[in-house]
Amino acid sequence: MHFSRNAAPNSPDDEGAVMNFGFDETEQEFQNAIRRFALERMLPEYASWERGRELTRAWTSEIAELGLTGLRVPEQYGGVGASYVMAGIAAEELARGDLNMTFYIQLSAIAAELIGGHGSNELKSRLLPQLASGETLLAFALTEPGAGSDAAAITTRAVHEDDTWVITGEKASISFAGVADQTIVFARMSKDGQEGLGALIVPMDSPGVSVRVYDGVGEKFSKRGSVMFDEVRVARGQQLGEIGSGFIQAMKAFDFNRAIIALTSIGAAQQSLDETVAYARERKTFGKPLAMHQGYAFQIAEHSAHLETARLVAYKTLWLADHGLPHTKEAAMAKWLGPKCAAEAIHACMILNGWMGYDEALAHGQRLRDVIGFEIGDGTPEIMKSVIARQVFGREFASHK
Numbered sequence: 001m002h003f004s005r006n007a008a009p010n011s012p013d014d015e016g017a018v019m020n021f022g023f024d025e026t027e028q029e030f031q032n033a034i035r036r037f038a039l040e041r042m043l044p045e046y047a048s049w050e051r052g053r054e055l056t057r058a059w060t061s062e063i064a065e066l067g068l069t070g071l072r073v074p075e076q077y078g079g080v081g082a083s084y085v086m087a088g089i090a091a092e093e094l095a096r097g098d099l100n101m102t103f104y105i106q107l108s109a110i111a112a113e114l115i116g117g118h119g120s121n122e123l124k125s126r127l128l129p130q131l132a133s134g135e136t137l138l139a140f141a142l143t144e145p146g147a148g149s150d151a152a153a154i155t156t157r158a159v160h161e162d163d164t165w166v167i168t169g170e171k172a173s174i175s176f177a178g179v180a181d182q183t184i185v186f187a188r189m190s191k192d193g194q195e196g197l198g199a200l201i202v203p204m205d206s207p208g209v210s211v212r213v214y215d216g217v218g219e220k221f222s223k224r225g226s227v228m229f230d231e232v233r234v235a236r237g238q239q240l241g242e243i244g245s246g247f248i249q250a251m252k253a254f255d256f257n258r259a260i261i262a263l264t265s266i267g268a269a270q271q272s273l274d275e276t277v278a279y280a281r282e283r284k285t286f287g288k289p290l291a292m293h294q295g296y297a298f299q300i301a302e303h304s305a306h307l308e309t310a311r312l313v314a315y316k317t318l319w320l321a322d323h324g325l326p327h328t329k330e331a332a333m334a335k336w337l338g339p340k341c342a343a344e345a346i347h348a349c350m351i352l353n354g355w356m357g358y359d360e361a362l363a364h365g366q367r368l369r370d371v372i373g374f375e376i377g378d379g380t381p382e383i384m385k386s387v388i389a390r391q392v393f394g395r396e397f398a399s400h401k
């Protein structure tokens with residue numbers, strides 16, 4: 001996607017720059033391929049995760065073979081080295097079949113960014129190829145029972161002893177807790193406040209690690225749960241970046257992933273809308289197709305417009321990230337609007353399909369349960385609005401730092 005081919009937006013040189021909101025040929029081919037895969041392979045299986053099906057390595061390998069676990073892993077480490085926009089396309093299209101599958105994209109892209117950006121050469125050459133091939137699944141453990149929105153208040157501690165870090169604490173609501181091989185753990189490694197936070201990679205089979213998987217309202221595929229660390233020892237080499245960089249690492253990962261979450265939600269909602277449009281062309285009431293009743297058609301029009309607005313800000317976020325430009329505000333806008341507009345659109349689709357919309361035979365109910373999780377994960381609407389407000393008014397007006 002090219003918002004401006006010739007110059008950075010708002011630069012003095014961009015007068016007359018070409019504005020092109022389309023995808024280029026490679027992006028279109030990729031979009032078509034992932035959409036086909038999602039609708040043919042994923043959609044028929046979507047409900048199975050809700051009904052107790054377990055995630056297998058064969059399934060992960062199938063996703064990895066498409067390059068989806070290695071999108072943000074550089075080519076030299078066996079990945080695809082795709083742009084952020086391409087990662088967004090993958091998430092939006094995959095979500096049409098099964099939005100849970102985008103956890104592979106989200107968590108592997110976050111891990112690739114953090115390991116690629118802050119890991120030692122040894123960590124990069126050991127873990128990035130495993131990430132790309134799907135051999136290892138990495139979770140991202142920041143939230144704690146006492147610290148979610150206020151992430152800098154985490155209390156999990158890592159204490160330095162000889163050549164090891166000893167970690168004690170509890171993480172809450174961690175996606176992939178029940179299936180990950182390793183997890184990135186944010187811990188307090190020295191003093192209080194943001195300056196004392198750092199990140200470590202911990203194998204989930206380390207002595208002292210235990211997991212409790214939740215019974216979530218949706219997104220059961222992700223095996224979200226609590227991870228407990230009872231004096232867990234990891235080598236010093238498992239540390240990502242300097243002590244004090246942990247909070248910044250986490251926030252940077254959030255920025256692009258917020259747009260990925262938005263596109264995940266939008267893809268799922270667009271599929272619900274498309275299915276409802278097909279139904280409304282065929283189904284007749286009062287002698288004509290539902291599509292010809294204005295009260296019905298206008299709802300489709302409104303949700304189409306909302307989704308398109310959210311989609312644009314999400315792709316703009318990713319485009320800014322690809323160009324190394326600030327995108328915190330746009331990421332928060334996308335993360336607020338995407339899941340919100342998606343949940344509203346899917347809710348409407350349940351009603352616009354009559355009694356069948358309220359039946360598990362159609363996917364709308366499950367999509368709604370799943371999308372609501374994305375309204376909370378990676379930052380709630382209230383926190384997204386406070387991020388936007390902080391950017392609009394300036395940090396000196398922020399209610400918290």
Ligand SMILES: Cc1cc2nc3c(=O)[nH]c(=O)nc-3n(C[C@H](O)[C@H](O)[C@H](O)COP(=O)(O)OP(=O)(O)OC[C@H]3O[C@@H](n4cnc5c(N)ncnc54)[C@H](O)[C@@H]3O)c2cc1C
Nearest residue numbers: 140141142143148149173174175373376377378379380382
């Ligand atoms: C599906 C899902 C997946 C997740 N995956 C992960 C994961 O992989 N890794 C991970 O680390 N975490 C994960 N989380 C946790 C998620 O990031 C947190 O739940 C989220 O950041 C909110 O934190 P909290 O639940 O502690 O709520 P709290 O911070 O306690 O907030 C409770 C409510 O108060 C509101 N609130 C808080 N502060 C303010 C304020 N200043 N002004 C106004 N309102 C406020 C919030 O918006 C929210 O509505 C996931 C959550 C979900 C639901």
